[in-house]
Amino acid sequence: MKINRRFLGCLSMVVILSCFAGQTLSLKAASLFSNSTTKKQLFAVPEGGWSSINVKVDYIERYSSSGNNNTLNHRSKCVSYARAYATSCPTVSVGNVAHSNGKSFTSWTKEAVMYDGSVWDGCSYWSNYGSVTYSKTTSVTGNLPFILSCDGAVPASSSGSVQLAFK
Amino acid sequence: MKKKIKILILLGLCLVATCLIGASVLAHTTTSTKLAAWGRYLNDKNHDASVADDIYAQGEKTCITTKDIEQVQNFYMLSGKDEKTAWEEAVQYVKEREALYQAAIDNGYSVTDQEVWDYIDELKKTVDSADNKEDALAIIRQFDSEQDYWNYEFSVYQKNLPIQNYVHDIEQTFMQRSASSKKASNEIESEWQQYFEQLKTDLINKENYQIVNK
Numbered sequence: 429m430k431i432n433r434r435f436l437g438c439l440s441m442v443v444i445l446s447c448f449a450g451q452t453l454s455l456k457a458a459s460l461f462s463n464s465t466t467k468k469q470l471f472a473v474p475e476g477g478w479s480s481i482n483v484k485v486d487y488i489e490r491y492s493s494s495g496n497n498n499t500l501n502h503r504s505k506c507v508s509y510a511r512a513y514a515t516s517c518p519t520v521s522v523g524n525v526a527h528s529n530g531k532s533f534t535s536w537t538k539e540a541v542m543y544d545g546s547v548w549d550g551c552s553y554w555s556n557y558g559s560v561t562y563s564k565t566t567s568v569t570g571n572l573p574f575i576l577s578c579d580g581a582v583p584a585s586s587s588g589s590v591q592l593a594f595k
Numbered sequence: 596m597k598k599k600i601k602i603l604i605l606l607g608l609c610l611v612a613t614c615l616i617g618a619s620v621l622a623h624t625t626t627s628t629k630l631a632a633w634g635r636y637l638n639d640k641n642h643d644a645s646v647a648d649d650i651y652a653q654g655e656k657t658c659i660t661t662k663d664i665e666q667v668q669n670f671y672m673l674s675g676k677d678e679k680t681a682w683e684e685a686v687q688y689v690k691e692r693e694a695l696y697q698a699a700i701d702n703g704y705s706v707t708d709q710e711v712w713d714y715i716d717e718l719k720k721t722v723d724s725a726d727n728k729e730d731a732l733a734i735i736r737q738f739d740s741e742q743d744y745w746n747y748e749f750s751v752y753q754k755n756l757p758i759q760n761y762v763h764d765i766e767q768t769f770m771q772r773s774a775s776s777k778k779a780s781n782e783i784e785s786e787w788q789q790y791f792e793q794l795k796t797d798l799i800n801k802e803n804y805q806i807v808n809k
Contacts, residue, residue, distance in 0.1 A: 476751045
């Protein structure tokens with residue numbers, strides 16, 4: 429009798445565990461378009477040496493899909509930099525995201541970011557939560573411009589950008 | 596008529612595109628031309644032992660020379676500034692560099708010759724992998740040889756490397772202190788720029804340079 433109860437208890441446990449094992453967790457991966465670029469710029473300075481800045485700029489557009497459309501509802505821009513200078517400090521300035529249909533995003537919130545301090549001297553990350561909807565086959569693209577500059581150096585500045593296609 | 600209008604529009608677009616491309620090429624050519632002239636000046640000066648090294652102004656611990664000021668003045672004039680403005684800004688720049696160097700040495704940032712050569716090796720890699728490597732080559736090509744150029748850079752970085760190390764540590768301390776604030780990154784960067792300018796001003800004031808040779 430006891431053995432039968434124990435057997436039934438174990439069998440029940442096996443059945444219960446099997447029911448849970450049979451479940452699959454449904455994880456909805458975030459959909460995103462992303463691209464990045466790096467730029468290493470030298471600036472000649474008056475004492476005969478160089479100031480330099482090395483940057484990595486990331487541009488991400490997150491979206492949700494519905495039917496034949498994607499709704500882009502969260503975009504981020506991130507810049508990491510490393511610089512070397514004595515008297516003339518080089519800087520990087522990241523602009524606003526603009527879509528090729530004329531839509532631009534000018535309100536950004538700074539967010540916390542972790543970065544590899546052995547590679548980069550600093551890193552900044554911003555997000556914008558404006559929403560736009562495009563067809564999945566849209567030809568609209570996104571552009572994130574940036575400028576590297578060094579006051580009193582030659583060249584005085586150099587520009588770059590990160591492009592994104594939304595299909 | 597419609598065909599003629601289409602042709603005119605097409606010609607107009609071609610003209611605009613040519614102007615834009617031309618402007619971009621011209622800007623790069625102008626930079627290369629400036630840097631080639633700068634390279635020729637540095638090479639000539641580097642080989643001219645007859646250039647006098649008169650002291651222009653004496654500070655508490657360091658001095659600035661007419662030779663150094665004239666070099667910076669030349670750089671600014673190549674960038675388009677007039678002679679008078681270039682001289683005034685050159686005096687300020689050389690004061691800043693000398694004061695920063697003295698502060699670096701006072702704070703224990705002196706370097707050995709080997710450390711400078713090691714840095715030159717890293718600088719060669721930086722130049723080689725830079726997006727505007729051609730700007731550096733425009734200068735290097737003006738020297739009698741590439742080694743001649745790097746030998747010259749050694750003399751520049753004997754002073755610049757201590758300054759770079761000193762300034763880098765100050766910047767990192769400043770940025771770490773600012774990281775916990777809720778300020779926007781561009782605001783923190785702007786504050787660093789102001790802090791750095793004020794540091795240079797304070798160091799110059801500490802040297803209390805007196806002009807000895809007008």
